[in-house]
Amino acid sequence: MxxxxxxxxxxxxxxxxxxxxxxxxxxxxxxxxxxxxxxxxxxxxxxxxxxxxGTSTKLVHGGVRYLEQAVKTFDPKQLALVRKALHERRTLLHIAPHLCHPLALLTPVSNLIEGAYYAIGLKIYDWLAGSRRMAPSQWLNKAEALRHFPAFDGRKLHSAVLYYDGQFDDxxxxxxxxxxxxxxxxxxxxxxxxxxxxxxxxxxxxxxxxxxxxxxxxxxxxxxxxxxxxxxxxxxxxxxxxxxxxxxMRASKGAHVVLPGSAMPQAPAQTEPAALLVPKTKDGRVLFAIPWRGQWLIGTTDTEADTTDMPALLPDEAAYLLAEVNQFVAQPVPIEAVAGGFAGLRPLLQSDPNASSKAxxxxxxxxxxxxxxxxxxxxxxxxxxxxxxxxxxxxxxxxxGQPRPCVTESLLLQGAEGYDSNYPKRLAERHPDMAADILAHLADTYGTEAPAILTLLVENPAWGTRLAQKHPFIQAEVIYAARTEMALTLPDVLMRRIRLGLIDWQATLEALPLSAQLLARELGWSTTEAAQHEADFQAYIEGLIGKATGKEVYSL
CATH class of the missing domain: 3.50.50.60 (FAD/NAD(P)-binding domain)
Structure with a gap:
C-alpha cells in the first residue's frame, strides 16, 4: 500500500x-x-x-460470561449475541487461518458441584455452536488438567473443564x-x-x-x-x-500484563497447551492467562472509563491481575516478572446509563x-x-440504491490464500538456513506473504538479523512495513506491525536505535528528524514502564 x-x-x-x-x-x-x-x-x-x-484479549469467542448471564436472567439478547459470535468464530478461522487458530481453555474446579455447573454450561456452549463447534468440551481430572496447564497448584485443584475458543492477532x-x-x-x-x-x-x-x-x-x-x-x-x-x-457511547477499560513464556511452566511438547479461564473472580470479572506469541497474556480488568481517556496499564491493575492468577498457580508470579502490557477502551452501546459496564x-x-x-x-x-x-x-x-450481496463470509484476507496448517513447515523446508522461531513467526504473522519479507534479504542479507536478541522479529520486517504496509512512524512499526512494544518494553528499547535507522532510510528522514523520532518513542516506552510500575524510568 x-x-x-x-x-x-x-x-x-x-x-x-x-x-x-x-x-x-x-x-x-x-x-x-x-x-x-x-x-x-x-x-x-x-x-x-x-x-x-489493538488492545483486546486476543480471543475470538462466543462469550462464556454472556452465556451465563443469558441463562441466569433469561435474556434472549445475550443468548443471540453468543450464538452470532460462535458462528463468526468459525468464519474467522476460515478467512484468516494464519492469524486465527483454536485455543484450549481450562476452567479450574474446586468441587463436584462447581464442576457439574461448568460442564453443563459448556455443553450448552457446544450446542449453540452446532456444526461450527471446534471440539467437544470435556471434564478433566486433576492429572489431565495439570498436563495441559502445568502451572496449576494441584493442592487447590479438584479438576478442570476444558473447552475451545479461538485466538487471534488483533x-x-x-x-x-x-x-x-x-x-x-x-x-x-x-x-x-x-x-x-x-x-x-x-x-x-x-x-x-x-x-x-x-x-x-x-x-x-x-x-x-x-x-x-x-x-x-x-x-x-x-x-x-x-x-x-x-x-x-460509554466505555470500560480493560488492562493486560504480559509475562515472558518462562514465567509459568508450559505444557510438554506432546500435550496440547491450554489457557486458564476463571469465569468470575471475587469482584465479578473474567480472568485469562493465555499463551500468546511465546509470552503469557494476563487479563483483563473491567472498570468504568471516559470515552476520551488515553488508557495505559497502571500499577494497581498489574498487581490485581497477578494476585488473581497467583491464586491458581503453584509458583506465584512476582510483579518484577512483568515484561510488557497494554490497556484499551471497550466501546459500549448505552441503553441503561446506570447499568454496570460488566452488565x-x-x-x-x-x-x-x-x-x-x-x-x-x-x-x-x-x-x-x-x-x-x-x-x-x-x-x-x-x-x-445499489443492492449488492455481501461476500465476506468466504473472502480470504491478505496472506490466507494458499495457507494451511502445513505452510509453516513448508516455509521452513525452503529456508533451512533461517532460525526456526523466525520462520514460524513470519508464517504466523504474514501467512503466504512471508516469502516477500525473505526476498528482501537478497537486497541486503543483514536484514535477516534480529531486532532484539530474545525475539524472532527481524530487520526486514521494518523495511517491509515501510514499503508495503503504510508504516510511517516508529509506533506504527514497533507497537503494531511487529507488536514488540506490547510484549516486551526493554526489548523494544533494545530494538529502537536500529529500527529508527532502518525507518529513516526508507522514509527519507534527516539525521535530526530520525533522532527526534527515536527520542520521542523512547520517552513513550519509558512512560509506559513508569505508569505500570509507578516508578520514574531513566533512559538507557
Missing amino acids: NRAAHLHRLKTEAFDICIIGAGASGAGCAADAASRGLRVAVIESDDFGAGTS IRLNLGLVQTAAKYGASVANHVRVASLVAGESGQLNAVTALDTLSGEAFTIRAKVVVNATGTHADRLRRQANSGQGVR VVRDHEVEIDTKSGLVSIMGGKWTTYRLMAQETIDACCAKL
Missing part, C-alpha cells in the same frame, strides 16, 4: 462511501464495501489498530482487513483525521474535509455516504453531524441520522466485526 498514491486518489476521486475510522469495524466495513464493488475511501486519524482494536487482522480492502480497490490512509463534515443544500453529508496529520495538508474527500466507525469516539462525530443527537450487552447498532444521513456503527466486539460491517454496508447500499 503506497500512501502517496492513496492520498492522491482521496483528493481527486469521487466515492460511494467514505469510512471514518479504520479499527475493526471501519476496516471490516471497508473490506465488505470494496469487495461488493463500491468505490470506497477509508481514513484513520492515528494508525490502523492503534486504539481499541492488530495484524485489522491490517489484513485494510490490505484486503485496498486489494479490492479501496483508497486507504492512516494518520488522516476529519476536520469537518460537509453537507449539501439538502442537509445530507456529501463530503469530508480531512487533515493529513503528518504533513499538515487539508483536503476534501467527496462521497455519497459517510460512515462513522470511530468506536468510543462515535458520539463526537454524530453530534458534529447533528447537534441534536444524544449520547449513546452491558456487547451488541451493536447501525444508526442512520435522518437529518445528515450519517451512518454510525456503534458498540460490538471483535468477534462480530464482520456482521457489524455487513449490516452497515447493507444500510449504505440501501441509501445508494
Whole structure:
C-alpha cells in the first residue's frame, strides 16, 4: 500500500462511501464495501489498530460470561449475541487461518458441584455452536488438567473443564482487513483525521474535509455516504453531524500484563497447551492467562472509563491481575516478572446509563441520522466485526440504491490464500538456513506473504538479523512495513506491525536505535528528524514502564 498514491486518489476521486475510522469495524466495513464493488475511501486519524482494536484479549469467542448471564436472567439478547459470535468464530478461522487458530481453555474446579455447573454450561456452549463447534468440551481430572496447564497448584485443584475458543492477532487482522480492502480497490490512509463534515443544500453529508496529520495538508474527500466507525469516539462525530443527537457511547477499560513464556511452566511438547479461564473472580470479572506469541497474556480488568481517556496499564491493575492468577498457580508470579502490557477502551452501546459496564450487552447498532444521513456503527466486539460491517454496508447500499450481496463470509484476507496448517513447515523446508522461531513467526504473522519479507534479504542479507536478541522479529520486517504496509512512524512499526512494544518494553528499547535507522532510510528522514523520532518513542516506552510500575524510568 503506497500512501502517496492513496492520498492522491482521496483528493481527486469521487466515492460511494467514505469510512471514518479504520479499527475493526471501519476496516471490516471497508473490506465488505470494496469487495461488493463500491468505490470506497477509508481514513484513520492515528494508525490502523492503534486504539481499541489493538488492545483486546486476543480471543475470538462466543462469550462464556454472556452465556451465563443469558441463562441466569433469561435474556434472549445475550443468548443471540453468543450464538452470532460462535458462528463468526468459525468464519474467522476460515478467512484468516494464519492469524486465527483454536485455543484450549481450562476452567479450574474446586468441587463436584462447581464442576457439574461448568460442564453443563459448556455443553450448552457446544450446542449453540452446532456444526461450527471446534471440539467437544470435556471434564478433566486433576492429572489431565495439570498436563495441559502445568502451572496449576494441584493442592487447590479438584479438576478442570476444558473447552475451545479461538485466538487471534488483533492488530495484524485489522491490517489484513485494510490490505484486503485496498486489494479490492479501496483508497486507504492512516494518520488522516476529519476536520469537518460537509453537507449539501439538502442537509445530507456529501463530503469530508480531512487533515493529513503528518504533513499538515487539508483536503476534501467527496462521497455519497459517510460512515462513522470511530468506536468510543462515535458520539463526537454524530453530534458534529447533528447537534441534536444524544449520547449513546460509554466505555470500560480493560488492562493486560504480559509475562515472558518462562514465567509459568508450559505444557510438554506432546500435550496440547491450554489457557486458564476463571469465569468470575471475587469482584465479578473474567480472568485469562493465555499463551500468546511465546509470552503469557494476563487479563483483563473491567472498570468504568471516559470515552476520551488515553488508557495505559497502571500499577494497581498489574498487581490485581497477578494476585488473581497467583491464586491458581503453584509458583506465584512476582510483579518484577512483568515484561510488557497494554490497556484499551471497550466501546459500549448505552441503553441503561446506570447499568454496570460488566452488565452491558456487547451488541451493536447501525444508526442512520435522518437529518445528515450519517451512518454510525456503534458498540460490538471483535468477534462480530464482520456482521457489524455487513449490516452497515447493507444500510449504505440501501441509501445508494445499489443492492449488492455481501461476500465476506468466504473472502480470504491478505496472506490466507494458499495457507494451511502445513505452510509453516513448508516455509521452513525452503529456508533451512533461517532460525526456526523466525520462520514460524513470519508464517504466523504474514501467512503466504512471508516469502516477500525473505526476498528482501537478497537486497541486503543483514536484514535477516534480529531486532532484539530474545525475539524472532527481524530487520526486514521494518523495511517491509515501510514499503508495503503504510508504516510511517516508529509506533506504527514497533507497537503494531511487529507488536514488540506490547510484549516486551526493554526489548523494544533494545530494538529502537536500529529500527529508527532502518525507518529513516526508507522514509527519507534527516539525521535530526530520525533522532527526534527515536527520542520521542523512547520517552513513550519509558512512560509506559513508569505508569505500570509507578516508578520514574531513566533512559538507557
